[in-house]
Amino acid sequence: MTTDRRKFLKLIGVGGVGATLAGCGTTGLGLDKSAGRRVVVVGGGYGGTVAARYIRMQDKSIEVVLIETNRQFVSCPLSNLYIAGLLPNLSTLTIGYDALAANHGIKMIYDTVTAIDPVKKTVTVSGGTIDYDRLVLSPGVDFRTEELEGYDLATTPEIMPHAWKAGPQSVLLRKQLEDMPNGGRVVITVPLAPFRCPPGPYERTSLIAMYLKQHKPKSKVIVLDANPDIASKPALFRRGWKKHYEGIIEYRSAQKVTAVNAKTHSVFIEGMEEVKGDVVNVIPPQRAGRIASATGLIGPDKAWCPVNGNTFESTLQKNIHVIGDSSNAGAMPKSGYSANSQAKICATNIVASMNGKESVDMSSLNVCYSFLSAKEAVSVAAVYTVKAGLIVPVPNSGGVSPDLSEAEAIYAHSWLKNILTEMSS
């Protein structure tokens, strides 16, 4: 046994006597030592929690270790409601891992992955190294800050919050909106698709406009969108903006921000035109989570991880599966629901494969709600299947809401309740 290994086993509360390191075998963990099969899951968000849970639900003889940096997870979906003052705090968006771990016998490691060795099949965290038979990565997104001149990941978000990872960033953006004088200007910059949560920037625009209309009616929100048009549900967002926020929202398409200056609260379109705001919400362009890049899982698009559509196994590294925002999942959007559904498919086919059984073709769906006002939402829904290894929508299915809907706003809250319950219990 290596020193690291011993240190690590101690770290996760595993007794030393009789603990030996034998390949991928688990020892002394009190979990089916004889079978000795282990899946390590990295990332305790919409994908990772569900993958860990569904592996254990289907096969208790497989040990599952979930590695997550934070003790709590804050949902991005519905966090725009908090930012706009529609939720008093982050409590309804926040989950912990204790019940999930206890109910399913999942080993939690609160640490950050520093390296993965796909050949030795090991994951290294600051506290040590752990072996895996299969690795599931659900690390969310990383920011391509190199495409924004003047953007420093440590300091810029403290002045120009992205709030594209919910938590302290959401709190900061809300506080800035609350502190802004009536008549102030909010600037939201939207990167080129694909990015996490395609309708997210436009929902945020809607709800910030709602907040301004109520509390700071002389204020405006300017959207600088790098895309040729609103990237999701365009007709519905336009309808909602016309209905509620005429004169408050100024939407500008094909305006790619390439530089920022936090000191002057400025962004620069194509490095030229300067736009200043009292509150500047820069949503940077994105790619797969840092650990996915560091492990050589990024595809030729230099942003996302190509995967097998049925197993979510990386096409670049064996025995490593990538789910959620980091994966290139064909037609599926980068949404919380996609990650949830992919996690279950990945778990099912990992369990099948580890038991020498055939994999099952994926069948998946996505449902995303976006709020246009406090009581109105719209949705996009789609069903996905796999054809020749690629994830495609089932023809003649899915689509968006016919109009803004109060019922959908009610359903959105239950959507959140159910999906967060699945992740945390």
Add this chain to the structure above:
Amino acid sequence: MEQKRWMTRTGQWAFALVGLVLSASAMALAPNSAMLADACTGCHGTYGASAGMSMPSLAGQSRQVIVEAMKNFKSGERYSTVMGRLAKGYTDADFAAMGDYFAGQKLHITQQMLDQQRVAKGAVLHNAKCKSCHPDNGKTNEDDAPPVASQWLPYLQMQMALYIEGKRKTTKMSDVVKGLSADDLESLLQFYASVK
């Protein structure tokens, strides 16, 4: 698992035909009940046990109820927001497979804050008017009448509003509902929500 067996045979055929081209790892079984149902439970709760009060629990529903509901969503006969759009992505065989999965789960028992006077009044009304189609206090069902026991009260209220508006149609319930006051209906729903 009829579908799964069938696909396995088909798979073997395909394998025999193009065995030299395809590797065994490229073979996969058609989506089974669990694969199909897992896609639903992000919104409807794990195993179909809903924690969200406007979303119905599917756990313990009958196969026939699930199949009929999905067919009616697909055709547009039953009003929906997302369900119609989703149902269009599936076949009748898929609906049956989903139905098998949810019918095989235990009824989800909820804990809700209810008005006990209404619950008592609802129990009387249930015995007088509803129990032939919703037997065993609504825990089981006859034909296409769904089990309603222990569903969340907000969900039951939303569905009753749809019946009254005519957006959700029913062959048997219309006459019964017409004979009941809004107050009676509320008591009935509170009763069903209370059943453990």
